[in-house]
Amino acid sequence: MKFHRAAILILTATRTVASFTPRSSGGRTAFSGRRAFSFLASTSSGNPLLDQKDLPRFSLIQASDLSPAVDTLLTDMATNFESLQTKISPSSAKYDDILPEMEKITYPISYAWGVAGHLNGVKNGEELRKAYEGSQGQVVKAFSDLKQSRVIFDAMNEVIKDPSLSQAQRRALESNIRAMTLGGVGLDGAEKERFNDIKQRLAELATTFSNNVLDTTKLFSLTITDPAELEGVPSSAKKMWAAAAEGDEEKGPWKITLDGPSYIAAMQHLGVRKHREAIYRAFVTRASEANEDKNNVPLIKEILTLKQEAAKLLGFSNYAEQSLSSKMADSVQKVDEMSSFMKEKALPNAIKELEDITSFARANGGEEYSEANLPRLMSWDTSFWSERLKETKFDMTEEELRPYFALPEVLGGMFGLAKRIFGIDIKPADGEAEVWNDDVSFFNVFDEESGEKIASFYLDPYSRPADKRGGAWMDVCIGKSKATNRMVPVAYLTCNGSPPIGDTPSLMTFREVETLFHEFGHGLQHMLTNVDIGDVAGISGVEWDAVELPSQFMENWCYDEKTVYGFAKHYETKEPLPKDLFEKLKEQRTYGAGMMCMRQLYFGQLDIELHARYDPTTSSESIFDVQKRVAAEYSSHLPPVEGDRFLCAFNHIFGGGYAAGYYSYKWAEILSADAFGAFEDVGLENEEEIRRVGRSFRKTVLGYGGGKPPSEVFEEFRGREANPEALLRHNGLM
Known part of the structure; x- marks a missing residue:
């Protein structure tokens, strides 16, 4: 990835997704046949979380099933793992003696805990929350014990010397060795005990942090x-x-x-x-000081303190060093260089954009917005006046577009695109799978050439503020793995889009359309993997700062004429989107791009600052002082308002997996824009060439998953390393 003359190398360090890491994280549409999940449903026979022959039994699962299921599965895992350790001789072990066996041993609890984690995000309630939190400590401890097995660690370090290993096998071993190293396998005595206590506490804090955000959002x-x-x-x-x-x-x-x-x-x-x-x-x-028992301020300090302590126990100077040791950008310096480069390009645009919005507000907002009464626009003004300026500039409103973006039509168009470029057929399969809410639909994915079913996914598209956390995400239900005999991967695609109202279907904003394409991109990498080693199949084993490549790549198709006209039809008249509106939609793509870029850089650098250069135990600064300091550099045009506590709801870095990794969105956006550039190079109207390049993207970026270093994957697809020119062009920042 080149920035001016200095090359920031795309490195080959893998993201740690070891096989023994648990995964957590009336009908309103035209789809029918769904069976809704309820904690009040009765279980006719056995514990549904132990029934793992096929898809989760959402219609039967009760919160009370979780604790006994975890107890049973952890006991079985411990027994089987102990048996494996007694059989392993590090000096003579073979690949098949270790990783496939570990997958088999850990799969049952990973499956059940993954289902519980998913429900905790999409159907959160007091009963489930209590059950989940009650079992979390056991699960964290059990997997920490596995990661700290010296026998397995020593055996893997011998096996990796085998020259006959495939690249995917070697990547899987590297990922697991790194996971164990970062999991404290090298620690002993009091240090090991302290490290394990920290891991337990951090898991508790992350869950509480997310719950506090969800609860105070509802207040x-x-x-x-x-x-x-x-x-x-x-x-x-x-x-x-x-x-x-x-x-x-x-x-x-x-x-x-x-x-x-x-x-x-x-x-x-x-x-x-x-x-x-x-x-x-x-x-x-x-979730700030104003919320008393839901206050995340002390939690943030404790999270930062514990992560710093754990990182130092592992031999790192700070948590950012630890986090970046398994990413493409393997140092704070490389993240800083990327951010500085993008800032140089984006900040002048951001300043000019805000000046234009401010001038428009003063000209159209009356005395209240005069310079005398309002030296600058406040944060609650910018979106409002930006929309008014955009409407004037492009003679188009968001409301004009909504009727052309009905969810069923958008899905059909998105699936049509996937068929065009990737050669897959996606078909509704409601009734084949139990679901947790009537809003949820289920789909099967078939290879167009062979007709074989190769994957499935759930889609949960609408906002449900009562029990569903905000944002949008893709998660793994079932991963592809030869060892566990699960060769048809299954994904969860979750959005929080505009719900239907009465007889009117979900009419999406254009941003919601982009979000749906984004999450579908994540799902495609999970579902179209050609790798059958669970540790590196799909998104597993992909470096964190490359994992957003397919998702952000898919967003580019929202501006492709053939793609858009595959779904942009008025929900009542079925008339296509007027051509002048589509042209305006393309024109406004770069509107506000400077401010949006600076916003992402600001969040990313604040994340790095907190995890690399801030010590909460010795610094005289508070986390909000740090926020103001970083904002002075990356958000000087629109500084935070007094009392801003957005950090208290920054789930990505305190409740999720993006700590010292939020920069990944911008890093991967450079990769994704350049990848889309391959399609632009052959001509988006050249269907034969688009098909050829699309099949190449499927084979490489989507097919290899974590089985090959992303730098090599990208270069095989693009024929060279990445550079940021396509992103700068797409954003009007050249």
């Missing part, structure tokens, strides 16, 4: 009763807010919450400035 609402205060608000937003308040679209009342679709609509369209300020301040103070 706030603002009810509007005066129709005049909704002047200019799109019908879709009024319908959504009226539904939340059990009111009428035109007469009210209307309830605005901090749930994603509701919050974004308010920031973009609610004209009453005091209401936007109240909603914004509530959003950026979730």
Whole structure:
């Protein structure tokens, strides 16, 4: 990956996804035949979490099943693992003696715990939360014990010397050796005991952090009763807010919450400035000091302190060093170089964009926005006035586009694209799988040439603020593995899009369309893998800063004419999206790109600063002082408001897996834009060449998964190493 004349090398360190790491993390659509999950359902025979012959038994699972299932499966795993250790002789062990056996031993608890983790994200409730938290310590301890087996570690270090190993086998061994090294296999005595205590506590803190964000997101609402205060608000937003308040679209009342679709609509369209300020301040103070027993401030300090301590026990100077040891960007310096390079390109644009928005607001917002009364726009102003400027600049509103982006049509178009470029058929299969909510659909994936079923996935598309965490994600239900005889991978694709209202289907914003394509890209890498070693099949074993490549790559197709016209049809008249609207959609792609880029760089560098250069035990700065300091460099054009506590809801780095890794979004975006450039190079209208390049992308980026270093995968696909020119061009930053 080249930045000016200095090359930042794409390195080959693997992300640690060892085989013995557990995975956690009436119907509204046209689809039918779903069976909904309920904790109150009765179990007719046995524990459904122990029934692992096929897909999860969501209609039978109760929260009370989790603890006994975990007890049984951990006991079995310990017995089988002890038996394996007695059979292993490090000096004479073979590959088949170790990793395939480890997969078999750990699969049952990984499967059950993965189902529990998934439900904790999409159907969260007090009963499940209590059961999950009650078993979490046992699971963490059990897998820590496995990672600290000297017998297995020594055997793998001997086996990896075997010259006959395939590249995927070698990558799997490297991944596991690294996982064990970072898991404390080299520690003894008091250090080992302390390290294990830290791992336990960090798991508890991450879960509590996420729960606090979910709970405090649900706490706030603002009810509007005066129709005049909704002047200019799109019908879709009024319908959504009226539904939340059990009111009428035109007469009210209307309830605005901090749930994603509701919050974004308010920031973009609610004209009453005091209401936007109240909603914004509530959003950026979730799970902070204002929330008493749901306060994440002390949790963040403890998380940072413990990660720092654990990293030093492993011989690293700080947690960022530990995190980056298994990523493509293997040092803080390389992340800093990438961020500085992108900042140099994006900041002038960001400043100019904000100046334009500010000028527009002062010209159109009346005395309230005059320079005398408002030296600068506040954070609750920018989205609102940015939307107004965009509407004026491009003579198009988001509301005009929504009727052309009905979810069923978007899915059909997205699946049509996958058929065109990757040679797969995706077919609805509702009724074949039990689901956890009536909103959820199930699909099978077939290879077009052979007709063979090669994968399946669940799609949970809509926001459910009562029990579903925010954001969008893809997760593994079943991974491809010859050892466990599971050769048909299954994925969970989860979004928080606009739900249907009454008889009107889900009419998506264009950003929601992009998000769906993004998560589908993750799912494709999981589902189209050609590797059958569980440790490196699909997304497993892929370096963290490369894992966003397929997802961000898929977003580019939302601006491809043939792709868009495969789904952009008015939900009532079936008329295609007017050509002038599509042209405007393409034109506005670079609108606000500088500010968006700086926002991502700001988050990424704040993450690195906290994990690399900040010591919470000795520094005189608070985490919010650090935030202000980083903002002065990366968000100087739009500094945080006084009292901003967005860190308290920064789930990516404190409740998820992105600690010292948030930069990965921008790093992988460079890769993904350059990958899409291969299609642009042959001509997006050249169907024969698009098919050829698409099959190459499937074979390499999607097919190799973690079985080959991403630098080699990219170079095999592109014919050279990556450079950022395509991204700069796509974002108008050349």
